[in-house]
Amino acid sequence: MHLSADPGVPGLFRLETGAFVTACALAADGGATAFSLGDGRVLLCDVQTKTVTATMPHQGAALCLTALGPAFLSGGDDGRIVLTLASGEGHELYRRKGKWIEHLAVAREGRFAAAMGRDILAFEPGLSDDGAPTTPVTLGPLPGAAGGLTVAAGGRMLVTAHTGGLTLFDVPPSSSAGQRVEAPGGHLALAASPDGRFVAAATPDKAVRVFDLQEQEGYLLEGYPTRVECLAFDHSGRFLLTGGEQAVVLWDLMAPPEERGKAVAFGAFEHGFLRVVAPHPGLPLLAAGFDGGVVFLGDAARRTAQPLFTMPGDKVSCLAWSPDGRFLAGGSDAGAVFLLDLIALAKA
Amino acid sequence: MAQIPVTVLTGYLGAGKTTLLQRILSENHGRRFAVVVNEFGEIGIDSDLVVDAEEEVYSMNNGCVCCSVRGDLIRILSGLVKRRDLDGILLETTGLADPSPIIQTFFMDDAVRDATLLDAVVTVLDALHFPGQAASRSEALEQVVYADLLILNKADLVDEARLAAVEAQVRRLNPQADIVRSVRGDVPLETILGRNSFDLSRLLFLSPALMDAPSAGQHDADVSSVSLTLDQPVDARRFQEHLGAYLAERGGDIYRCKGIVHAAGQPQRLVFQGVHMLLETTWGVPWKDGEERLTRAVFIGRNLNADELRAGLAACAA
Numbered sequence: 251m252h253l254s255a256d257p258g259v260p261g262l263f264r265l266e267t268g269a270f271v272t273a274c275a276l277a278a279d280g281g282a283t284a285f286s287l288g289d290g291r292v293l294l295c296d297v298q299t300k301t302v303t304a305t306m307p308h309q310g311a312a313l314c315l316t317a318l319g320p321a322f323l324s325g326g327d328d329g330r331i332v333l334t335l336a337s338g339e340g341h342e343l344y345r346r347k348g349k350w351i352e353h354l355a356v357a358r359e360g361r362f363a364a365a366m367g368r369d370i371l372a373f374e375p376g377l378s379d380d381g382a383p384t385t386p387v388t389l390g391p392l393p394g395a396a397g398g399l400t401v402a403a404g405g406r407m408l409v410t411a412h413t414g415g416l417t418l419f420d421v422p423p424s425s426s427a428g429q430r431v432e433a434p435g436g437h438l439a440l441a442a443s444p445d446g447r448f449v450a451a452a453t454p455d456k457a458v459r460v461f462d463l464q465e466q467e468g469y470l471l472e473g474y475p476t477r478v479e480c481l482a483f484d485h486s487g488r489f490l491l492t493g494g495e496q497a498v499v500l501w502d503l504m505a506p507p508e509e510r511g512k513a514v515a516f517g518a519f520e521h522g523f524l525r526v527v528a529p530h531p532g533l534p535l536l537a538a539g540f541d542g543g544v545v546f547l548g549d550a551a552r553r554t555a556q557p558l559f560t561m562p563g564d565k566v567s568c569l570a571w572s573p574d575g576r577f578l579a580g581g582s583d584a585g586a587v588f589l590l591d592l593i594a595l596a597k598a
Numbered sequence: 599m600a601q602i603p604v605t606v607l608t609g610y611l612g613a614g615k616t617t618l619l620q621r622i623l624s625e626n627h628g629r630r631f632a633v634v635v636n637e638f639g640e641i642g643i644d645s646d647l648v649v650d651a652e653e654e655v656y657s658m659n660n661g662c663v664c665c666s667v668r669g670d671l672i673r674i675l676s677g678l679v680k681r682r683d684l685d686g687i688l689l690e691t692t693g694l695a696d697p698s699p700i701i702q703t704f705f706m707d708d709a710v711r712d713a714t715l716l717d718a719v720v721t722v723l724d725a726l727h728f729p730g731q732a733a734s735r736s737e738a739l740e741q742v743v744y745a746d747l748l749i750l751n752k753a754d755l756v757d758e759a760r761l762a763a764v765e766a767q768v769r770r771l772n773p774q775a776d777i778v779r780s781v782r783g784d785v786p787l788e789t790i791l792g793r794n795s796f797d798l799s800r801l802l803f804l805s806p807a808l809m810d811a812p813s814a815g816q817h818d819a820d821v822s823s824v825s826l827t828l829d830q831p832v833d834a835r836r837f838q839e840h841l842g843a844y845l846a847e848r849g850g851d852i853y854r855c856k857g858i859v860h861a862a863g864q865p866q867r868l869v870f871q872g873v874h875m876l877l878e879t880t881w882g883v884p885w886k887d888g889e890e891r892l893t894r895a896v897f898i899g900r901n902l903n904a905d906e907l908r909a910g911l912a913a914c915a916a
Contacts, residue, residue: 269682270679270680270681270682272680288680288681288682289681289682289683310647310681311677311680311681313677313680327649327677327678327681348648348649348650349650350649350677352673352677367650367652368652394652394654394669394670395652395654395670395673397669397673413654413656413669434656435656435657436654436656436667436669436672438669438672438673454656454658454667454669454672454706454707455658455706476708477707477708477709479709564599564712583599584599
């Protein structure tokens with residue numbers, strides 16, 4: 251199995267997997283990209299040869315995926331966390347029947363954390379001397395199930411959102427209770443600015459709550475026609491990009507308070523909502539995935555975005571850049587996956 | 599992608615929800631269900647597809663005091679639809695759960711609405727103990743008023759006269775639901791699943807029992823139902839404005855409402871359903887030639903004023 255070159259778009263390679271693509275990630279060393287699927291598979295694709303190796307780490311849906319060095323971590327609705335090496339070899343790191351592993355976040359020095367309902371599992375790096383996985387420390391319980399989990403401040407802070415606000419933990423965690431930041435109502439999708447100053451969380455009632463941890467204030471960004479499913483900060487940490495609209499929505503969080511509630515919408519799409527937004531790790535570029543499987547590339551500085559290609563499916567379900575920013579990977583709810591080589595695209 | 603049907607199973611403690619659930623799962627139907635429960639560990643269901651949901655109810659910041667959703671369901675249903683091996687989702691509530699945030703989640707959340715379909719609210723009642731529960735616990739009444747299907751379980755434990763009395767009692771509370779009797783949850787699967795109770799586009803007529811019900815229900819702890827019939831055509835715009843305004847004001851007391859409206863000059867039925875202040879109206883199936891065109895509606899709620907409702911509808915006549 252391999253990704254095939256798309257005749258229409260230079261540098262674009264595609265494959266149909268036949269299952270909901272729940273997440274994608276690219277390894278830090280640039281060697282492999284991985285796609286987690288709703289049927290429990292994780293597909294590993296060699297970035298150079300485009301050869302695909304299928305693994306089956308989960309019985310059920312693989313709900314989340316992230317790169318951990320050259321390998322990949324996945325969590326599933328079977329309560330398992332599995333480390334899959336680039337070779338395809340898998341190591342089960344955790345198992346808890348009847349629970350879901352919904353979010354994973356990698357911190358510094360190989361530490362990572364997983365969200366399992368109201369618990370956060372904090373893992374130390376590596377395997378123990380006898381090759382067995384190390385036992386995680388359980389943090390929490392949170393007031394409600396984690397709607398999102400991410401790291402900030404160079405991997406020194408772990409942030410989770412839930413009913414009633416946020417909980418922050420340092421890495422490695424000094425207390426299992428963490429530091430609570432209270433805010434009413436539910437909080438789902440989550441993003442933190444790289445410096446850890448801002449945290450933004452989508453609420454169930456079509457708004458985004460911003461927490462300014464430096465100024466210790468919070469406020470709501472409103473006016474969305476539908477619930478926001480994706481949030482991301484650009485590499486500068488100043489601009490928040492969100493879905494919830496038939497366009498990319500951009501908020502300037504450093505704007506003076508009186509102008510704070512003014513959004514800029516660009517990359518308008520007539521036929522559906524923005525489902526995934528992925529800012530480039532180093533440039534003002536961004537990728538945006540809409541309903542209908544349409545992938546846009548854009549420029550957050552110039553406030554423009556245009557459609558580049560369309561995948562089969564009702565919506566784009568995931569997008570991720572390689573750490574060096576050369577490759578973009580993504581997938582759709584109907585099982586399409588792609589890998590885009592930006593250098594090949596730019597040359598053409 | 600096709601929407602996955604979700605059946606909500608509710609009922610007071612000990613009514614027989616779990617027995618019914620086990621029966622659905624053990625039947626040889628070749629279908630694959632995920633089961634969402636609120637009391638994990640207490641139910642003896644051995645399935646890999648049991649999901650433990652901890653109720654997270656929060657009110658919506660939309661100026662509607664009675665609008666609340668179940669955040670845990672938004673999360674769990676969006677997770678379940680990622681696996682595409684499911685034929686349905688069965689959602690078992692706790693015995694004390696209020697079903698309205700569950701229903702409102704399906705009305706309010708776009709992602710849940712896109713990916714899943716609320717098939718029906720099925721309420722299991724203990725034929726022996728329901729009259730006592732209804733007298734003392736508001737939850738027992740709420741579970742009846744939100745139901746599309748009422749299963750009168752443990753029917754073998756009471757005699758026919760008492761069974762008929764319980765039936766009459768729940769019929770007064772909820773004239774639009776179907777009522778079936780059962781012993782240890784022995785209800786055919788096709789009665790429970792695939793009901794499409796919330797699909798307005800298919801609504802042809804309201805439950806026949808509705809029309810037989812007394813026009814103003816008798817009172818059980820202030821909960822009652824009001825059935826309305828109007829044989830004059832209705833001005834569609836005026837009616838929609840009236841209904842919207844009525845629910846905005848009184849929605850806190852309205853558990854459910856549903857109706858088919860004969861809109862003047864329109865070949866199609868105007869159909870509506872509401873849960874508290876949330877209202878959905880759409881143009882439904884066209885009237886057939888020679889079919890009697892009547893406007894019929896039912897309101898179930900607290901402290902309903904039948905005269906006020908009737909006058910409000912009459913004022914919308916074209």
